Amino acid sequence: MSLSSRTKFLLQNLKVLGYTNGLKATHLVINEMCIENGYSRHDGSHYYHHLVDVAQVLLNFGIRDEDTIVAAILHDYIEDVPGVTKKFVETMFNKNIAEMVQLLSKKKGINYKKDDKAMNEYLDGIFKNEGACLVKTADRIHNFSSMREDTSIKHKKLQVENTEKYFIPFFKRCRNEYVEYSHFFFFAKTIIEPIMYEMKENIKLTNKYLEVKNG
Numbered sequence: 001m002s003l004s005s006r007t008k009f010l011l012q013n014l015k016v017l018g019y020t021n022g023l024k025a026t027h028l029v030i031n032e033m034c035i036e037n038g039y040s041r042h043d044g045s046h047y048y049h050h051l052v053d054v055a056q057v058l059l060n061f062g063i064r065d066e067d068t069i070v071a072a073i074l075h076d077y078i079e080d081v082p083g084v085t086k087k088f089v090e091t092m093f094n095k096n097i098a099e100m101v102q103l104l105s106k107k108k109g110i111n112y113k114k115d116d117k118a119m120n121e122y123l124d125g126i127f128k129n130e131g132a133c134l135v136k137t138a139d140r141i142h143n144f145s146s147m148r149e150d151t152s153i154k155h156k157k158l159q160v161e162n163t164e165k166y167f168i169p170f171f172k173r174c175r176n177e178y179v180e181y182s183h184f185f186f187f188a189k190t191i192i193e194p195i196m197y198e199m200k201e202n203i204k205l206t207n208k209y210l211e212v213k214n215g
Contacts, residue, residue, distance in 0.1 A: 004052075017064070029074065030048050054073075071097050089102075103128075104126065113161075113162050133174045133177075140163065159199075
């Protein structure tokens with residue numbers, strides 16, 4: 001399998017840092033969460049590119065805890081790959097990584113975008129774990145940074161509402177609780193808010209255009 005430059009770059013970084021579990025996790029998602037197995041992003045790329053990018057966001061910001069980086073690489077593994085359990089991740093890596101990945105995994109059959117109680121409980125669980133907070137924040141940064149490529153107005157609207165309602169307050173809570181990484185949580189807010197406001201304006205303009213067109 002030919003690897004993208006971003007994937008090669010992460011593997012190189014992990015090798016230099018001596019993160020054996022990081023290398024193991026990256027090769028795992030490359031093999032399992034790829035287009036050939038039905039895992040792709042909205043832009044048609046391998047799904048594992050998202051996992052690579054989330055881990056790289058943390059590394060770029062100077063976060064060097066290997067367990068947290070591994071949890072970033074695996075953060076969708078339990079949620080999206082059938083048959084994968086917390087125990088399986090613990091056996092392959094360690095208990096701390098498995099705990100973070102489990103906290104980051106949403107339960108099946110719940111619409112978190114519309115169920116306030118479920119979403120708040122999900123984020124409250126993550127909030128108790130510093131590493132899980134870092135991964136979730138990096139995940140939201142990457143998801144939002146790539147939203148411009150999404151052509152679905154409905155999906156964009158849901159993402160904007162979801163982020164404004166839940167994640168901006170979540171970043172503030174994390175900033176106050178985990179002072180060592182307060183700069184990272186503040187960075188997330190400053191990166192995401194301008195994109196969010198831009199998307200709001202684009203949604204308004206698109207809706208006005210459709211009203212005129214269908215008028």
